[in-house]
Amino acid sequence: MMISVLPAPPTERARADASATAWALAARGGDPDAADHFVRALHGDVLRYVAHLSGDPQSAQDLAQDTFARALGSLHRYEGRASARTWLLSIARRAVADSLRRAAVRPRIADAVDWRAAQERAQPRDLPGFDDGVALLALLETLSEERREAFVLTQVVGLSYEEAAGFVGCPVGTVRSRVSRARTTLERLLREAEEPSTLAA
Known part of the structure; x- marks a missing residue:
């Protein structure tokens, strides 16, 4: 049975976007509580997006963390012209692209003849969903x-x-x-x- 993931209703989503954008702008001004709210509000969206782009749910948390580190480091340049979520997802896309580029040049060492199949066999199979x-x-x-x-x-x-x-x-x-x-x-x-x-x- 497939799990359906539905987006939030438009009005609820608009309110959530406005709230996240307000937190981002407040965090830009140096409010640490606002930065925490900003991260919490958009963490799930970023996590789903990087897991999809990378094709590797195992590295999604690291990629999400990298995304937020980049965002918080450049928050002083965010002016609210786009919603905070749209701005953050563009940063996530760059974080994943950089990660894939690094992985492409990294040597792969494995004793197994087929390292990709061995890696897939090592993934957890009994998790819900x-x-x-x-x-x-x-x-x-x-x-x-x-x-x-x-x-x-x-x-x-x-x-x-x-x-x-x-x-x-x-x-x-x-x-x-x-x-x-x-x-x-x-x-x-x-x-x-x-x-x-x-x-x-």
């Missing part, structure tokens, strides 16, 4: 990069179509189209996945 999470990631990987990003930003992270369009730098209609096509593909794949016994018979 683990199989559903793996299945969802596998389905998302079948989408094109553009459709996958639009879907995750709007349906998992919870950005509005307008925010997602500003974030990826394309028209709102394009984001809507990408999300619609991603949904159609995912629904078809889910139907096919739920009918193996019928096909076998």
Whole structure:
């Protein structure tokens, strides 16, 4: 059974964004309590986003921590032109890109002939929702990069179509189209996945 992750209703999301942006601006002025509220308000969104981008839930906490370290270090330059969440997710994207670049040049040493398979076997399998999470990631990987990003930003992270369009730098209609096509593909794949016994018979 797949787990559905729905974004917050628009009005609730708008209030949460306004609140997080206000905390960010207050933290920029040197308020440590505001900085703590800012991190708490957006930690979940950042964690989901970096886990998706990196494809590695194991490193998501480290990437989220790196994102917030970068954000707090450059908070003095944040002026509130975009919501704090949109600003923070752009920092998260750079943090993941830097991490992937570092990993690409790092030598991989393993005794196993197939180190990737050995690594996958070492991952925990008995955690609640683990199989559903793996299945969802596998389905998302079948989408094109553009459709996958639009879907995750709007349906998992919870950005509005307008925010997602500003974030990826394309028209709102394009984001809507990408999300619609991603949904159609995912629904078809889910139907096919739920009918193996019928096909076998």
